[in-house]
Amino acid sequence: MKSLGLIVATGVLAAAGCCHTAPHAYIPIEQASFQQSAAWQLQTPRYDEDVRAVITPPIDWRAERLKTSGHHKHQVWLSPTGCTAYGVLHFFMPLPVGQQLALLGFMSQMKRSEGEAFLLSQQPDANLPGIRFVAEGGRYKIRANLSVDGWQGWVVYAGTLRGKPVIDDELELAQRAREHTKIGPAK
Secondary structure (H helix, E strand, O other): OHHHHHHHHHHHHHOOOOOOOOOOOOOOOOHHHHOOOHHHOEOOOEEEOOOOEEEOOEOOOEEOOOEEOOOEEEEEEEOOOOOEEEEEEEEEOOOOOOHHHHHHHHHHHHHHHHOOEEEEEEEEEOOOOEEEEEEEEOOEEEEEEEEEEOOEEEEEEEEEEOOOOOOHHHHHHHHHHHHHOEEOOOO
16 A cells, blocks of 8 residues: 555646746537637547557646656646646556545655645545546645546546645646546557
8 A cells, every 4th residue: 555655646736836937437528519619628538558548738838747657657737937747657556545545645655745734525426436636735736537447547647736826727627638638548
């Protein structure tokens, strides 16, 4: 459990984004849902084998280098300001634990990594299926969806920096990307 929390939280927290002063199943997504104003557009949905999910990053957001270990792969996209992030973390667990244990491991690692961790809210969501949660650590606030399937799991999130103004348009866009992300194998 300790390694699960380390894997999940390290990936999320390390790439939740920072503000720069200078620089369970796969569900097909209908293209029609992506015809919005330019300020709200997401990229065309595509399957990403690294994180085993159909992803929809916001247009013009910069992909960070893929972070990997023997137990996880984590892809992050940063907003143009660098203050907001959309991320997908795919991880393997040493045992097929449930969502609550995976969340506890995540929070434990967040506390170790950031010095503090507060689970602000959580609720099961049959539409994921999984848990929606909001958590704050020393530096970051994340709004995440956590799902597990046997020996593997995913955290898909929209993250912002604590102590900095939240850029509402960026957060809304990261949350849209999160909600359009579909986890699982390609079909």
